[in-house]
Amino acid sequence: xxxxxxxxxxxxxxxxxxxxxxxxxxxxxxxxxxxxxxxxxxxxxxxxxxxxxxxxxxxxxxxxxxxxxxxxxxxxxxxxxxxxxxxxxxxxxxxxxxxxxxxxxxxxxxxxxxxxxxxxxxxxxxxxxxxxxxxxxxxxxxxxxxxxxxxxxxxxxxxxxxxxxxxxxxxxxxxxxxxxxxxxxxxxxxxxxxxxxxxxxxxxxxxxxxxxxxxxxxxxxxxxxxxxxxxxxxxxxxxxxxxxxxxxxxxxxxxxxxxxxxxxxxxxxxxxxxxxxxxxxxxxxxxxxxxxxxxxxxxxxxxxxxxxxxxxxxxxxxxxxxxxxxxxxxxxxxxxxxxxxxxxxxxxxxxxxxxxxxxxxxxxxxxxxxxxxxxxxxxxxxxxxxxxxxxxxxxxxxxxxxxxxxxxxxxxxxxxxxxxxxxxxxxxxxxxxxxxxxxxxxxxxxxxxxxxxxxxxxxxxxxxxxxxxxxxxxxxxxxxxxxxxxxxxxxxxxxxxxxxxxxxxx
Numbered sequence: 001x002x003x004x005x006x007x008x009x010x011x012x013x014x015x016x017x018x019x020x021x022x023x024x025x026x027x028x029x030x031x032x033x034x035x036x037x038x039x040x041x042x043x044x045x046x047x048x049x050x051x052x053x054x055x056x057x058x059x060x061x062x063x064x065x066x067x068x069x070x071x072x073x074x075x076x077x078x079x080x081x082x083x084x085x086x087x088x089x090x091x092x093x094x095x096x097x098x099x100x101x102x103x104x105x106x107x108x109x110x111x112x113x114x115x116x117x118x119x120x121x122x123x124x125x126x127x128x129x130x131x132x133x134x135x136x137x138x139x140x141x142x143x144x145x146x147x148x149x150x151x152x153x154x155x156x157x158x159x160x161x162x163x164x165x166x167x168x169x170x171x172x173x174x175x176x177x178x179x180x181x182x183x184x185x186x187x188x189x190x191x192x193x194x195x196x197x198x199x200x201x202x203x204x205x206x207x208x209x210x211x212x213x214x215x216x217x218x219x220x221x222x223x224x225x226x227x228x229x230x231x232x233x234x235x236x237x238x239x240x241x242x243x244x245x246x247x248x249x250x251x252x253x254x255x256x257x258x259x260x261x262x263x264x265x266x267x268x269x270x271x272x273x274x275x276x277x278x279x280x281x282x283x284x285x286x287x288x289x290x291x292x293x294x295x296x297x298x299x300x301x302x303x304x305x306x307x308x309x310x311x312x313x314x315x316x317x318x319x320x321x322x323x324x325x326x327x328x329x330x331x332x333x334x335x336x337x338x339x340x341x342x343x344x345x346x347x348x349x350x351x352x353x354x355x356x357x358x359x360x361x362x363x364x365x366x367x368x369x370x371x372x373x374x375x376x377x378x379x380x381x382x383x384x385x386x387x388x389x390x391x392x393x394x395x396x397x398x399x400x401x402x403x404x405x406x407x408x409x410x411x412x413x414x415x416x417x418x419x420x421x422x423x424x425x426x427x428x429x430x431x432x433x434x435x436x437x438x439x440x441x442x443x444x445x446x447x448x449x450x451x452x453x454x455x456x457x458x459x460x461x462x463x464x465x466x467x468x469x470x471x472x473x474x475x476x477x478x479x480x481x482x483x484x485x486x487x488x489x490x491x492x493x494x495x496x497x498x499x500x501x502x503x504x505x506x
Contacts, residue, residue: 001046002026003499006036008052009478013059013449013463023057025470028498033464055493056478058444059463060219060471061414062451065314065347065368065404068223068247069230070143072209073198074109074408081110081141089122090130093138097131105152105194106136110408113140121171122147124180137194143409144258144277146187147180156189158182167258167276167293184276184291188256192227202233203242210244214503216413217492219471222248222455224271224314224347224406225257231265244502246471248455250314258293260302269312269456272302274329275322277409282351283321284383290319299329300336307333307340312456314368318348320356320386327359334363345454347404352387357397366400368454371421371443372411378425378432391421392436402454403446418443418479419487440480440487470499 006022012033022039024031032042040049078096083089089111097106113121127136127149135152148156160176168185170178182190213221226234226249237243249268253261258273275281276291294302299315306313317326326346334340341364349360349367360367369389381388394401403421405412421443424434438446452462460469474494479487495503 001048002031002042002044003048003050004039004042005050005052005057006039008055008057008474010057010464011444011478011480012465013445014465016465020464022052023464023470023472025496025499028470028500030464030466030468030470032466052474056475057464058217058473058475058479059448060461060473060495060497061217061447062402062455062457062462063218063221063404063407063412063414063447064402064451064455065224065370066218066221066407066412067143067225067409068209068213068221069199069202069226069233070195071408071412072202072205073195075205075209076198076201077107077109079110080108080138081112082115083111084115086116086122086126089138090126093127093130093136097134097136100134104197106131106134107194107198108136108138110141111138111147121145121179121181124148124150124153124178127152127180135190135194137190139191140278141409142278144187144279145181145183146191148182148190149180152190152194153178153180156193158189167273167291169291183279185256185258185293188259192254192256196229199229199233202230203237203240206237206242207244210242210247211503213412214245214495214497215492216415217473217475217495218245218412218414219473219495219497220246220248220452220455220457220461222250224250225252226250226265226268227252227257228254228263228265231268245497248457267311269314270306271314271316272299272306274299274315274317274326275319277316277318280319280350281321281325282319282382283324284386288321290321292321292325294325294329296325296328296332299325300332303329303333303340303344304337307337307343313340313344314347315344316347318350320351320353323349323352323356327356327363327365330363330365331359348406350389351381352390352394353385354387354393357387357390357394357399361397361399366402366454367394368402368404368451370406370410371403371417372405372413373420374424374432375411375416375420375427378430380432387436388433390433390436391438395438395442400450400453401446402451403443404451413488414447415479415490415492416488418447419484421446422484422487425485440484444479470496472496
């Protein structure tokens with residue numbers, strides 16, 4: 001049967017026909033896009049006409065840097081994002097311990113030390129008071145640091161004699177004992193162990209989680225940290241028909257997200273971390289801070305190896321030193337393996353200087369950035385020559401730029417992300433680099449056609465054009481016409497995936 005959706009305002013993101021009134025869908029594909037009368041001529045023996053009533057239609061949103069396999073499991077773990085005291089965290093963890101099945105780690109997610117008195121992190125002693133007799137882990141909202149209790153540290157073999165791993169740190173008290181706080185690669189063992197048992201329930205929660213994504217307008221995502229064990233869970237979920245939207249995978253190794261991915265499952269793009277997250281590698285004058293995971297030479301060697309193995313690469317680089325190192329490594333790797341051109345992208349690139357930006361343009365390396373971080377954290381550049389999330393400058397320079405959420409590290413809603421990119425204001429209304437604001441049309445493209453390009457699916461998704469997969473949304477308002485500060489409030493009335501409505505609101 002052919003479906004004819006007519007009398008709408010289609011923001012196609014297709015340069016050959018930017019605005020249309022109607023489209024025809026059959027066998028999960030877009031047959032034609034055009035005017036209402038034109039589309040109605042495509043009626044067949046079996047057809048359905050759907051009157052859009054003037055509503056706005058856009059391509060399904062694409063998120064090329066999400067963490068679905070973590071987010072889906074968060075229904076089992078208490079949300080600690082709003083905790084404003086150590087006592088509140090302890091009460092939450094104690095309750096979680098009473099509800100956690102025997103044999104599993106107790107996990108809490110999302111604490112923000114900035115909300116706690118004195119801006120101090122919890123310690124193992126704080127967690128011990130709530131969960132004294134089984135391993136427990138409390139993840140920071142950044143997912144780049146965490147606190148383990150004493151049983152958890154013991155299970156991971158972390159003692160005062162354990163050295164800091166390259167690219168990580170075990171926080172210690174004045175006597176040299178671990179406080180429980182683990183930064184970057186130091187958290188790999190405990191984080192992986194604490195999640196392993198819970199992952200066996202992935203298929204159980206995957207369908208409901210993908211429907212929550214669809215309700216936000218997401219029809220295609222990439223999970224940006226898929227271990228070999230998680231890859232097996234995805235295979236099980238697909239076999240069970242548990243994924244309502246399309247989920248691509250970006251692979252990491254089995255020992256931890258940030259570790260060298262030497263045993264990553266084959267086939268999908270490989271992820272390499274140039275630097276840390278919350279403690280990214282920064283160069284401010286003569287001062288260097290944060291964690292750099294590879295030097296330029298080592299990172300270049302891994303890029304070349306990945307390309308020769310037939311793999312694309314996603315390179316995490318957040319701080320300006322991390323970006324500088326990654327750009328230098330990409331330049332060196334391309335000199336050795338020209339076939340790598342167009343097969344690497346840079347994710348985050350939060351702090352950029354004009355030199356690195358220009359080199360990215362010259363190398364043809366696009367970036368995937370997270371506008372919702374403005375909504376959550378705002379901020380300003382720490383140095384005059386350093387740009388913080390320079391969306392407008394990158395666009396003016398011709399740098400390919402896609403948007404993503406990094407959920408659950410950032411807000412999952414693309415419409416909220418688009419608003420943040422357009423207004424450059426936090427949830428409190430505070431400005432954050434107003435000069436780097438984007439026009440709404442450009443922000444919408446960054447979450448559709450540009451995001452599809454970053455994910456490697458631009459031939460099939462990201463715009464409404466004949467032959468492409470029929471992934472699209474019906475919205476309650478036109479984001480190009482409403483006030484910028486109301487974009488996040490637009491409702492996704494319908495979400496269509498492969499020509500089928502999987503979400504329909506009254």
